[in-house]
Amino acid sequence: MIHGNPVDRPPRPEAVTGAMKKVYSSDNYFLVGHLRQLLENNHIKCIAKNEFLLGGAGELPPTECWPELWVAEDFQYDKARELVEGFLASADNGGSPWHCPACGEHSEAQFTACWSCGAERPLPID
Numbered sequence: 001m002i003h004g005n006p007v008d009r010p011p012r013p014e015a016v017t018g019a020m021k022k023v024y025s026s027d028n029y030f031l032v033g034h035l036r037q038l039l040e041n042n043h044i045k046c047i048a049k050n051e052f053l054l055g056g057a058g059e060l061p062p063t064e065c066w067p068e069l070w071v072a073e074d075f076q077y078d079k080a081r082e083l084v085e086g087f088l089a090s091a092d093n094g095g096s097p098w099h100c101p102a103c104g105e106h107s108e109a110q111f112t113a114c115w116s117c118g119a120e121r122p123l124p125i126d
């Protein structure tokens, strides 16, 4: 073995942050909080950064103070990404399917009024 000496390699940048990985960042504080809850509900340890810095950013570039969501354990990162992407995909088309309160018909998420009787979609209840 005359080639490759691992001792001479510079430290990998990942070593600085340990096993933690950033899974999501957004200027939407509520979304980051919601995703954190979603991950914790799935037994993924996560850490939110910059959660309370919005509004006090001063001279920082805006993206520097966005709330960030980090996964504490490296091995849970893929699962976390899956959950986040799944949630964002469903959020993109307006949430989940709903039932008309007036006539009971089923409507897909992207409709804001009942296709059958025209009643307005009820606000989501959280």
Ligand SMILES: [Zn+2]
Pocket: 100, 101, 102, 103, 104, 105, 114, 115, 116, 117, 118, 119
């Ligand atoms: Zn209806």
